[in-house]
Amino acid sequence: MNRTRIQYFLHLAQSLNFSETARAFRISQPALSKAIKRLEEDLHGPLLRREGRLTHLTPLGRAMVERLSEVEEATRQAEETAQRLTLGGRQQVNIAVMCTVSPRRMMPFMADLRRAHPNIELALDDTPTDMILEALLSGHCDLAVMAAPFDDTLRLKQVELYRESMVVLSHPEHRFAQRDSVALPELEREPYIDRLACEFRDTFLQVLRNDNVMLDVAMRSKREDWVYDGVAANIGVSIVPRDGVDTSRHGWSELAPDPYWRTVSMAVATGREDNDAVRTVLAAARNHDWAVTEG
Secondary structure, three states: OOHHHHHHHHHHHHHOOHHHHHHHHOOOHHHHHHHHHHHHHHHOOOOEEEEOOEEEEOHHHHHHHHHHHHHHHHHHHHHHHHHHHHHOOOEEEEEEEEOOOOHHHHHHHHHHHHHHOOOEEEEEEEEOHHHHHHHHHHOOOOEEEEOOOOOOOOOEEEEEEEEEEEEEEEOOOOHHHHOOEEEHHHHOOOEEEEEOOOOOHHHHHHHHHHOOOOOEEEEEEOOHHHHHHHHHOOOOEEEEEHHHOOOOOOEEEEEEOOOEEEEEEEEEEOOOOOOHHHHHHHHHHHHOOOOOOOO
C-alpha cells in the first residue's frame, strides 16, 4: 500500500471532510478522491461513505483507522532509525541481558564504551533466562550478557566478564542479617521468596531436597525487582546474586560452608563476530576492569 494514500485516509478519518484534507496536503479534491479509491481497491472494500455533504466511515474504514495508524507509525520509526544509523555513520548493537544480571557493573562498562566509541548505539533487552540462548542463536540480538552455564562451544563464543557470589538476602532486622554466613539447611521453614528466573534454582532446590530441607515458600516471582522488594518488606528471605543487593534496604550473608558463585559472560553466536561494532564491544568487554567496590 502507498504510504501517502494511508496518510490521506488517516487525516480524512479525523476530519471527515474532503475539502479540509485536500487543503492540508495541498492537493485537489479529485486527486484526493482518486487516492482514496486506489486505497479502497488495495483493501477490497469501501472505507468512506459520502451522503451529500456528510462523510462517514464504513465498518471497514473504522477497523482500518487503527491498523493503518500502526503501519504509519511503524514506517515513520523505521525511517528515523535508518537515517540515524546510516546517514550519521552510527552502528547499533543489540544486546540481550539476562534478567538476573544487575546493572551495577554493566553501566560503568557501557559508559566507558560510549566515551571511547560514540558512534556505537547500544540497544539493551531485558531477557528471561530460558529465552536468552534462543534470542542469541536466532539473530534477535547481536550479543548476550548471561550467567547461565551454557556449554555450547560449537555455537557460542563467550568472553568471561566477572564472577559473582550468590548470597542469602534478608531484611536488615532479620537474624540472618547479623551473620557473616548462613548454611542452606538453616532455611528450613524460613519464609522464602522463590526466584523463578534464577538460573541455579534447580541446583539449589536439589541440594535442599538432598538435605531434607523443607522451604516455607511465602512468594514466587519471575520479576527480580519484586523479589528484592519482597525481601525489603520482610516477606521472606531469598538466595540472590550479590550485585543486586542494596545495603540500604537489605541485609545479606554468604552461603556456607562452600560459597556459591556464578560466572557472568558476554556471548556471541559463532560466525556473527564479523561485524565491526560487535567486535569492538567484545574487545572492550575483554579489556574492561569489572571489579567493583563492595558495599
